[in-house]
Every structure is written in structure tokens, then in C-alpha cells.
Amino acid sequence: MEIRIGDLAKRSGCEVVTIRYYEKEGLLPKPARSGGNFRLYGEAHIERLQFIRHCRSLDMTLSEIRALLGLRDNPMQDCGEVNTLLEAHIQQVEMRVSALLQLKRHLVDLREKCSGSRSVEACGILQGLGNCNCHGESATKSQTSG
Amino acid sequence: MEIRIGDLAKRSGCEVVTIRYYEKEGLLPKPARSGGNFRLYGEAHIERLQFIRHCRSLDMTLSEIRALLGLRDNPMQDCGEVNTLLEAHIQQVEMRVSALLQLKRHLVDLREKCSGSRSVEACGILQGLGNCNCHGESATKSQTSG
DNA sequence: TACAAACCCTATAGTTACTATAGAGTCAAG
DNA sequence: CTTGACTCTATAGTAACTATAGGGTTTGTA
Numbered sequence: 157m158e159i160r161i162g163d164l165a166k167r168s169g170c171e172v173v174t175i176r177y178y179e180k181e182g183l184l185p186k187p188a189r190s191g192g193n194f195r196l197y198g199e200a201h202i203e204r205l206q207f208i209r210h211c212r213s214l215d216m217t218l219s220e221i222r223a224l225l226g227l228r229d230n231p232m233q234d235c236g237e238v239n240t241l242l243e244a245h246i247q248q249v250e251m252r253v254s255a256l257l258q259l260k261r262h263l264v265d266l267r268e269k270c271s272g273s274r275s276v277e278a279c280g281i282l283q284g285l286g287n288c289n290c291h292g293e294s295a296t297k298s299q300t301s302g
Numbered sequence: 303m304e305i306r307i308g309d310l311a312k313r314s315g316c317e318v319v320t321i322r323y324y325e326k327e328g329l330l331p332k333p334a335r336s337g338g339n340f341r342l343y344g345e346a347h348i349e350r351l352q353f354i355r356h357c358r359s360l361d362m363t364l365s366e367i368r369a370l371l372g373l374r375d376n377p378m379q380d381c382g383e384v385n386t387l388l389e390a391h392i393q394q395v396e397m398r399v400s401a402l403l404q405l406k407r408h409l410v411d412l413r414e415k416c417s418g419s420r421s422v423e424a425c426g427i428l429q430g431l432g433n434c435n436c437h438g439e440s441a442t443k444s445q446t447s448g
Numbered sequence: 449t450a451c452a453a454a455c456c457c458t459a460t461a462g463t464t465a466c467t468a469t470a471g472a473g474t475c476a477a478g
Numbered sequence: 479c480t481t482g483a484c485t486c487t488a489t490a491g492t493a494a495c496t497a498t499a500g501g502g503t504t505t506g507t508a
Contacts, residue, residue: 172485173468177465181465191474193473215405218465228422228428233422242412250406253402259361282381285370286353320496339503364494
């Protein structure tokens with residue numbers, strides 16, 4: 157049972173270019189090729205790609221996934237590392253949530269500052285954004301996926 | 303009162319390279335130069351950079367900040383756009399929080415699956431990551447700042 | 449005056465996880 | 479034999495920086 161990259165893409169809910177990208181990054185092994193140089197995938201590839209996509213849906217980085225795949229490929233190892241990795245990931249998510257909640261409080265405070273003046277010059281929001289004595293870093297990075 | 307880029311960096315809690323980057327991106331106007339070709343900044347630059355950094359600390363994108371700066375530079379305009387932009391940003395943050403909370407529930411569920419087997423082969427977590435019928439996209443992008 | 453440390457300059461490449469584009473080859477149906 | 483859907487490689491772009499290379503300037507001090 158050998159399928160081409162487009163079918164693999166459909167089965168995994170993942171774009172063709174992304175599959176090629178994972179191959180380049182070493183997450184997916186290089187598949188066999190057809191006479192016309194098309195990639196041919198088998199069961200193992202399908203399952204591995206689904207594993208990767210599931211991890212990605214849990215917002216793991218490719219480097220975390222690489223680590224999990226490495227553990228999976230050596231099944232005799234202690235599974236403590238799997239737990240450790242997952243635990244660290246959960247903590248990251250928790251930190252991100254609390255940073256975002258704090259951020260939201262600031263934004264909502266700021267929203268209250270518009271006096272309804274109708275002119276940019278007098279808008280309390282822009283003034284609120286100008287006067288700041290906090291020199292900290294941004295709480296979080298990046299935007300929600302489109 | 304003219305200060306050099308290093309002093310501006312200290313005052314704004316922002317790295318030197320980042321200031322140059324903002325200049326290249328058109329967020330900061332090109333400053334005067336000294337005889338030795340060093341950038342020389344005045345009050346207006348300092349205030350503008352602080353505005354930018356405050357917006358960044360609220361996780362706004364450079365493009366959102368560009369829009370706010372544009373409004374600030376034309377103070378006679380209606381301030382409704384400022385409110386709209388802020389409102390949209392708050393909604394983005396809210397969406398991101400709820401996506402992350404859902405994500406966390408999945409991760410915590412997964413954590414429970416390790417049976418304490420001590421071998422990767424039998425680890426319920428890796429098995430849980432392999433069997434997935436959800437072909438959806440990742441809920442969020444990127445990691446918390448380091 | 450000589451020298452070093454601290455500062456500054458430009459230009460380029462790397463980061464993450466893809467996405468988009470260009471230009472070409474392969475395969476099945478009509 | 480041509481059309482269309484599919485595939486191939488290689489390269490550049492995205493966001494907001496960070497890192498590096500290779501040099502010039504200023505300031506303090508011996």
C-alpha cells in the first residue's frame with residue numbers, strides 16, 4: 157500500500173508543502189520514490205505524520221516533537237522523559253495563560269480611558285499609551301492563528 | 303538635548319538593535335547624525351519610542367502600532383478608530399486565552415495516561431499522542447518569551 | 449600621544465513553522 | 479496530443495527581532 161504525497165496530506169489534514177518541510181527537518185524519514193520521482197508513503201509514514209500533527213495541535217514545537225519521536229524510536233527507554241517533557245509543556249501553557257490574562261486587564265483598563273472626546277488629540281487611550289513607567293518585556297509573543 | 307542610541311536604549315528599556323530596526327520599519331523617524339555618523343535623538347524620539355514599547359508590552363503588532371502612530375500624528379481625526387483597534391486587540395487576546403485553556407485541558411488529560419509503566423513502549427502518553435481523529439489546526443501559535 | 453575599552457556603524461543571515469512563488473516534469477483521461 | 483491535476487526542486491517571504499562579521503568613533507588614561 158503506497159500512497160502519494162497528496163493523499164497523505166488529505167489523510168493527515170496537513171498541507172503537501174508541510175510534509176516536505178517535515179522531511180527536510182528530519183521529522184519524517186525520506187520515503188521511497190516512484191519511477192517519476194514521486195514520493196511514495198506507507199503505513200509507518202502515515203502514523204508518524206499523524207503523531208506529529210497531534211503534537212502540533214497541542215502546540216508543541218518541532219523540537220519538542222523531535223524529542224518525543226526520538227523516545228518513541230527507542231522503546232526500551234524509561235518513559236520518565238516523556239512525562240518531563242509533557243509537564244514542561246503544560247507549565248509553559250499555564251504561564252502563557254496567566255501572562256495573557258494580566259495583559260487583558262491592562263487593555264481593559266486602557267479601554268476605559270477614552271473620555272468619548274471624539275478627537276484623537278484628547279483621546280485618553282493614546283495618552284495612556286504614551287505615559288508608561290514600566291520598562292518590562294512583552295508578556296507574550298505572536299498572535300492567534302488565522 | 304541630544305542623546306545617542308545607547309542612552310535611548312537605556313531610557314526605553316529596548317535594545318539598540320531594536321531601535322535601529324524600528325527606524326528601518328518606519329516607526330521611528332530618521333534622527334540627525336553627529337560628525338562621526340552617530341544617531342542623535344531628542345525628546346520627541348524618546349517619547350515616541352516609549353509609546354511604541356508600551357504598545358509592544360501590550361502585545362500589539364508593529365502594524366497595529368503603526369496605525370496608532372498614524373492616528374497620533376493626525377490629532378484632528380476622530381478617535382473612534384483608536385477605540386476600534388483596541389477593541390479588536392482585546393478580542394484577539396480573549397480568543398487566545400480560551401484557545402490556550404482548551405489546549406491545557408487536552409494536555410492535562412494526556413498527562414493522566416501514563417500508567418507509570420516506566421518503559422516508553424507502554425507509555426500511555428505516547429499512545430495517546432498517536433491515536434487522534436482530530437484533523438484540526440493548532441489552537442495557537444508560538445511560545446512564551448524566554 | 450598611544451592605546452584600550454566602550455560605544456557606534458552597515459550589511460547580512462538566522463530564528464519558527466510554515467506559506468507563496470517560479471519554473472518545470474509526470475500521469476491519466478478524452 | 480493536449481488538457482488538467484498532480485508532483486518536483488529551489489528560493490524568498492512572514493513577525494519581530496537576534497546574532498554575527500568587520501569595521502569606524504569617542505573617551506579615558508598612562
